[in-house]
Amino acid sequence: MTEKIVLPPQPGKPSDVERIKTESNYLRGTLERTMNNPLSSGIPEDDNRLMKFHGSYLQDDRDLRNERQRQKLEPAYQFMVRVRTPGGAATPAQWLVMDEMARKYGNGSLKLTTRQAFQVHGILKWNVKKYMQEINEVLLDSLAACGDVNRNVMCNVNPNQSALHEEVYNWSAKLSEHLLPRTRAYHELWLDGEKVVDSQDVEIEPIYGAQYLPRKFKIGIAIPPSNDVDVFSQDIGLIAIVEDNQLVGFNVAVGGGMGMTHGDHETYPQLAREIGFITPDKLLETAEKIITIQRDYGNRSVRKNARFKYTIDARGLEWFQEELTRRLGWEIQQARPYTFERTGDEFGWIKGADGHWHYTLFIQNGRVKDFEDYQLLTGLREIAKVHTGDFRLTPNQNLMISNVTPQKKKKINTLIEQYKLTDGAHYSALRRNSIACVSLPTCGLAMAEAERYLPSLITKIDAIIDEAGLNETEIVIRMSGCPNGCSRAAMGEIGFIGKGPGKYNMYLGASFTGNRLNKIYRENIGEEEILAELRPILLHFAKDRLEGEHFGDFVIRAGYVTAVYDGREFH
């Protein structure tokens, strides 16, 4: 029996969210009542905070917000539900249900997120429970997809070394499972699970405790040479170490994270720092202990300073390593060597070591829907109906149709051609390496457009790219509508972070392999200035680049910005 977890005392008054968590009775709050209130399609803020732990946010269509306010109508409230898929893996049966739910309850589209999860937007309050029940039929859930807990665990999708990849993927699924909240609230609220009276003596949440974590927590596993999961952007970044084609363990990096607040230099994106190596059998234990350190020492007073990176930066990496050793009771080994080559995806057909085939589709900004001239949602539905392997959502918002048997390859390829599904080959390498977050109109945090805008901005940058002859040169470009960083814009060779309608801060100089942050180059500029600023730099790059030199490295060599390897030097 675990005793109730008591947090060590902290300076400062706990934030309001801490009160909400404490009073929630392990994430129940008054959700059962407010989700059934027929007079509003929204729920109160306190319950929305709890709803996040259940994988859903209350949002509203911000395009209509002012108009509806005048009309004396409440905002066009709708729920976003994020479905947890560790390592981005989904079976064809799961894909078909996600597709059906998007059309039945959502806005007719699926968003593949930068953390390899599904998001469906536009679900009305009265349909949320039905949605949760129907996805549960195919063993999907949204528990802990958001909220102050460990989120969807990311994993590299590289299928080349089939058996090895499968082994690492299984570790990501185990990690996800091990770190899930244990409360029965999700089952009670959404799946009509039996109501259980929680014991007052035994801890319901042996890892998290009743207040859960101070802030969200993210884990990702990379398999070199691919760093598609942006392993240094994670709270815990794990790098699979392979020796003689065997997984021998993981290098562990801690304290990465993207979010910041405009104008507050005490907040910054940070890279995770490597602290050593562990063997696979120590993985769950190590992750759990790291999380308990953040649980006990993370800032519970000021949420914007609550991420793990600030906990470490405030006390130093040395303190953290000592504390971890104390909690583990053993010392972790020295980090092992490895090399990363890229963060982006490789598209088209690839054959794995076990003879199975994998096709990576280019999905612009991860948006899967039927466009006027591109039946992407329908095409993928037809593929899911015949596919016997699985799907992998990539960390770059693309989709891999994975584990296609040689016998099925022809059939799948016919469907790919029939629906003109694209591997992006006819796009510029810039567009193929682009990521945008959801932003407007549904995200409550958005300050500027992202997903709805980046494609047209890239079309304009492509004109410069063409002129410079850089059409096949890969450059990572990322846009976020706010500084919270869902698109990991601070790690783009070209990064845009929204400041206001049509206005962005422009950042340059992150590395192609994901081990360096970018740095601000111009503040608060609009499209005309963006193009005017980028043009001479891209032309300069085309003219003076060294053999194989990436754009992010070039802008540093050429002196446009300085290199940032520590978030504390980001501003």
Place this chain on the structure above:
Amino acid sequence: MKLQVINSPFNEEQVKLLNELLPKLTIEQKFWLNGYLSAPQATLEAIVEQAPTASQPVTKTITILYGSQTGNSQGLAEKYAAALKEQRVDVTVSSLGKFKASNLKKITNLLLIVSTHGEGDPPDQAIQFYEFLHSKRAPKLEHLQYSVLALGDSSYEFFCKTGKDFDEQFAKLGATRMVPRIDCDVDYDDAAAQWFAAVQQEFLQQTSSATSTSAHNEGAQVLEESTYSRKNPFYAEVLENLNLNGRGSNKETRHLELSIEGANFHFEPGDSIGILPENDEQLVNALLTALQFDSETEVTVFDETISIKDALQKKLEITVLSKPLLEKIAAYTAHKEFSKLLEEPQAWKDYAKGRDLLDLVEEFTPFTWSAQQFVALLRKIPARLYSIASSQKANSEEVHLTIGKVSYETAGRQRLGVCSGSVAERIQIGDTLPIYVHKNPNFRLPENNETPIIMIGAGTGVAPYRAFLEEREELGIEGKAWLIFGDQHFVTDFLYQTDWQRWLAAGTLSHMHVAFSRDTDKKVYVQHKLLENAACFYEWLEQGAVIYVCGDEKSMASDVDATIHQIIEQQGQKTPEEAKAYVNELKQQKRYQRDVY
């Protein structure tokens, strides 16, 4: 004229006091005083007795309003409120979104903390208040002293614009700055603290005698009858005209706010406004073309000689084909098909349904009439009545109406309701509409504020309940009040949704149920909600509740009536005859009031 002992009935001391006071009065105050002094003596004495004595200590009161997007302004507002409360100040804190703009007239000290977003935009919750204050409806604020704390981000072009705008606008409206505005950048703590220190010093040092003047008393006002009527309508300026239905709705319900400043109208919740509408000019032109009359041809209608175009547009009904009209028209045509219409009893009805004079003239031309003969056949265009959706106690110079746009297609042509169509398609803010008050004494709130009320309405039938609740809110009544509302879709057709939500939160409305008929496979109507809550409904009736039903007779009120009978039978274990008697008794006691159409 300056008052002196010799030219007035006052003694020396009184003259001195009056001469000090009178030049400082505003026009409105002088009018008020005039009415006050001419009220019946008994009323005056009663008021004098009630008036607070000068020696009573007046508590210092202040209102802190915030407009917050990310919570910074709200955080400061709450912090400062707590600090002032500790100094025994009576503080009210509210977001600009929740603050009723009309309450500006009632407060004397105001602190405003507001941020700026995007391209100099106010926070979402502040937009309506911002627009109100910058509109011509903004009240004079000479009684108000205020100070603004503006939050912003200096990397934006329009740094702190919202705060600056408010600051200037308050001054423009006559209010006095307590301390100067301070504009804060992203790192706002120090600048904000500096502002608040100045506010505290200034506000707490002021003597407490300068406050509390508005002991508004209805009894002292002399009600002067309005000179406006249906014959002599008041031309009310349109202050607001918007569609209450969200995008994607099948319906269009207009919310109209009219200025009645100077009309001297007196109305109560339950009353209606009559609008004297005009016909659509395009329809009139088409009709004149079909008739082959010159639009300038002079005709005499109702003893007035005007052009036929004006007559058809402004005076005469051209959109309804009644049987008497058809019979009169028959004298001017030899068309065989036309006479057939009048031979068979059902034929004219089938023809007339949804059609207007243009259809008839186009189809059965030629006619033998002259322009004068033609107009003589037509009746005067009737006024349209709409239930008032606002309380005069809450909005003394305004009246709000809820108008459902009538739109349908007959014989291949789109047709609009005469009045609702013009409001929806043509009437703009700033235009005027000829209106008068239509009393409806059979649709009244109970005299006893404790009496429970049950309000049932679908679509625009909800309008008078908005007036009821606004009135009860203004009077501070928190008794049992139950609203049952129905329409097609929750997302787009929940008329006045945020008003009901506010009243529910405040306790003005105690119960509410909604029925949306097209959201699920099952068609759910208001009567189904009554049945679901039958026990409670009957319990309220037994406690003396008054039932109100407002809306469409055919599609709602008759079903509701049958359901009320059914509930009384079931819950009261009565025979159908007994239930009928029970309902009749309710009607006798004015406890079952209907406004159906």
